[in-house]
Amino acid sequence: MKPRLQASLGQHLVMTPQLQQAIRLLQLSAAELEAELATAVESNPLLDWTESAISAGDTAASAGDGAADANDTSLDTPAPPEADWTGSDGDTWYQRTGPADPDDDGLQAEQVAESETLHDHLLWQLHLSPLSPRDRQIAVALIESIDDDGYLRESLDSIASTLGEELHASDDEIKTALCQIQRFDPAGVGARDLGECLRLQLRTLDEDTPGRELACTLADGPLERLPKIGATGIASEMKLPLEEVETAVQLLRSLDPRPGAQMGAISTDTYVTPDVVIWRQHGIWRVALSDSMRPRVSIHRGYEGMIQHASAADASYLKGHLQEARWLLKSLEARGETLLKVTRCLLRQQAGFLEFGEGALRPLTLREVAADIGLHESTVSRAIARKYARTPRGTIPLRAFFASGIGTGGGGEASSTAIQMMIRRLIEAENPRKPLSDARLAETLKATGVPVARRTVAKYREAMSIPSSQDRVRMA
Numbered sequence: 001m002k003p004r005l006q007a008s009l010g011q012h013l014v015m016t017p018q019l020q021q022a023i024r025l026l027q028l029s030a031a032e033l034e035a036e037l038a039t040a041v042e043s044n045p046l047l048d049w050t051e052s053a054i055s056a057g058d059t060a061a062s063a064g065d066g067a068a069d070a071n072d073t074s075l076d077t078p079a080p081p082e083a084d085w086t087g088s089d090g091d092t093w094y095q096r097t098g099p100a101d102p103d104d105d106g107l108q109a110e111q112v113a114e115s116e117t118l119h120d121h122l123l124w125q126l127h128l129s130p131l132s133p134r135d136r137q138i139a140v141a142l143i144e145s146i147d148d149d150g151y152l153r154e155s156l157d158s159i160a161s162t163l164g165e166e167l168h169a170s171d172d173e174i175k176t177a178l179c180q181i182q183r184f185d186p187a188g189v190g191a192r193d194l195g196e197c198l199r200l201q202l203r204t205l206d207e208d209t210p211g212r213e214l215a216c217t218l219a220d221g222p223l224e225r226l227p228k229i230g231a232t233g234i235a236s237e238m239k240l241p242l243e244e245v246e247t248a249v250q251l252l253r254s255l256d257p258r259p260g261a262q263m264g265a266i267s268t269d270t271y272v273t274p275d276v277v278i279w280r281q282h283g284i285w286r287v288a289l290s291d292s293m294r295p296r297v298s299i300h301r302g303y304e305g306m307i308q309h310a311s312a313a314d315a316s317y318l319k320g321h322l323q324e325a326r327w328l329l330k331s332l333e334a335r336g337e338t339l340l341k342v343t344r345c346l347l348r349q350q351a352g353f354l355e356f357g358e359g360a361l362r363p364l365t366l367r368e369v370a371a372d373i374g375l376h377e378s379t380v381s382r383a384i385a386r387k388y389a390r391t392p393r394g395t396i397p398l399r400a401f402f403a404s405g406i407g408t409g410g411g412g413e414a415s416s417t418a419i420q421m422m423i424r425r426l427i428e429a430e431n432p433r434k435p436l437s438d439a440r441l442a443e444t445l446k447a448t449g450v451p452v453a454r455r456t457v458a459k460y461r462e463a464m465s466i467p468s469s470q471d472r473v474r475m476a
Contacts, residue, residue, distance in 0.1 A: 020254060022331040026338060026379070027186075027262060029386035030273035033335075037297055046318065046325040050298040118150065118189070118263040119143055121385065125184045128365045128402055131177075138169050138177040142190070150189040150260025151197065152178070185381035188259035195219045201255045204378060211248035214240070218248055263385075274390035275398075276343050278354065285347045285354060289336050290390065297332075299325050338375070342383045345373050346401040353401065354391060359421040361403050419450060420460045427466060435469040 028036060041047045122143045131139065141163055145154045156174050163169050182190040187204045191197035198219040205212055218226070222234055226249065229237070235245040256262070274290045299322070307318045346369070352360035370377045384398035403417045423441055430436045436444070438457045445452050461468075467475065 018327045018331070020256075021327060022334050023379075023382065024262070025331045026335050027382040027385050030275055030388070032386075040328055041297055044321050044325055044328075046300050046303050046321040047297050047328070048300040049296060118146070118148060118260045121263050121381075122146065122181065122184055122189065124399060125366065125381065126181070129180060131180065134167065134169075135173070135177055135180075137167060138163065138174055139181055142174070142178055142181055146181075146190060146260070148260050149258040150186065150191070152190050152192050183377075185378040185385075186256070186259040186262050187378055188256060194257055195221075195223055197257065197259065198223070198252055198255050201259070202251075204376065209251070211244070211251040214244060214248035215251045218252060223252070272388050272395055274395050275339060275387040276389045278343070278347065278389050278391045280354075280392070285351055287340060287343045287347060287389075289340065294336070297329070299329070338379065338383050339387065341373050341375070342369065342380055343389065343398065345369050346398065348372075350401045354393065357393065357421075358417050361401075361417045364402050366402070419445070419452060420464055422448075422450065423457060423460055424464060424466070427461075427472075432472070435472040437469045 025033065025036065041049060123140070126136065126139050126143065129136075129139075141159055142152065145159055146152050156171060156178075160169055160171070160174055178190055182200050184190070188197040188201045191200055196219075199216055202212055202216050202219065218234065222237070226234060231245045231249045232242060234240075234249070235242040238245070276287050277290050278285060278287050280286070303318060304322060307315050307322065310318060346364075347354070349364050349369070349372075350361060352362065366377045366380050369375075370380045373380075375383075384402075387398045388395050389398055422445060426436060426441055426444060438461065439454045441457045441461075442452055442454045445457070458468075466472075
């Protein structure tokens with residue numbers, strides 16, 4: 001992948017149409033990407049399906065391992081002949097890439113994909129944010145008021161009234177919670193009008209982005225007059241060079257006025273297609289792109305060769321489509337490399353999760369992963385959105401590698417998922433005639449160095465669909 005494109009994906013340096021395409025492709029699920037490629041091949045004569053795709057750089061999406069350097073790439077990743085992970089049933093698990101075999105009833109990849117709406121995506125990010133229970137309740141009320149386009153249409157006073165007298169949140173508390181939500185992905189979400197939506201997106205760009213400062217000024221006021229008087233009128237009104245204003249206007253036009261629309265729900269009849277395959281070999285966890293995620297389109301060399309012999313009009317037409325084809329292939333390559341980079345980090349951070357299950361899941365947030373690999377939080381969020389990994393423990397969403405944390409008596413942290421597993425084990429081992437109450441569960445966890453409140457235990461128990469102690473007595 002070209003350094004410019006890689007930097008753009010990581011830091012949002014310049015919001016060009018090509019970068020917009022790369023960001024959009026990164027967020028697509030496997031099924032959506034397949035549909036996107038089918039549309040591109042149908043509309044662009046310079047693109048063609050191929051069994052052995054040739055990217056713009058003549059390299060396919062790379063494959064690597066959890067311990068490898070991020071720049072270590074190779075064209076092919078053969079299935080490991082000596083995969084050494086043994087499951088609980090005693091069978092050795094081997095890597096298998098490519099689409100799942102519909103005749104193999106044992107494949108967990110043949111599961112229906114979970115639908116994820118914009119609200120689901122925002123609530124997941126909220127769950128990973130270090131907020132107090134009170135602030136979290138306020139943020140949930142705000143998220144529930146955000147429409148499908150990503151805008152907060154209700155007034156803050158109206159939202160405050162829905163919180164009830166128990167919370168009685170002040171305007172400052174609601175605004176603080178809203179500021180937190182407006183940092184979430186997709187950029188621009190939680191805005192109350194178009195100007196604020198564009199400003200939030202501009203805030204994610206590098207400060208050196210050409211036209212960024214003026215674009216922020218235009219979004220604050222003159223934006224509404226732009227369709228009437230154009231860039232020339234704005235330049236005259238603000239006494240600025242026309243070229244400078246046109247740069248800022250072009251930057252504004254490259255932004256998304258409906259950021260929430262990016263998060264379309266997956267159809268309920270869509271099956272999971274793993275984006276990456278994870279296996280352990282010689283004691284090292286490794287990751288590779290699934291065969292189905294490797295670029296299966298290439299440039300049609302026949303049409304490309306016609307450009308130099310075609311008429312001026314035909315050559316211009318073919319060159320335009322050739323440029324589009326090259327950018328698509330570069331964006332696909334960038335998507336694969338970013339996905340691998342994020343997954344490698346998850347392997348380094350959560351090897352215990354793969355070895356021992358959810359009980360060994362350590363607290364991990366988007367911010368930690370972003371800092372570790374030098375990407376923007378929103379890029380990491382897009383990279384894992386509706387992406388799945390085929391692992392020795394089945395096909396799981398990449399979101400499963402993340403968890404919020406609670407401080408322990410030993411000075412460390414335990415993930416919320418691990419605490420839920422502890423609660424489940426305690427309940428499974430209890431005397432059915434004398435079930436453990438939430439208070440008793442909290443005391444037991446505190447004795448093991450995990451101080452959690454009774455209401456937190458109740459919340460986790462309900463999340464696991466486990467009845468209360470009273471109901472468990474009746475069931476016994």
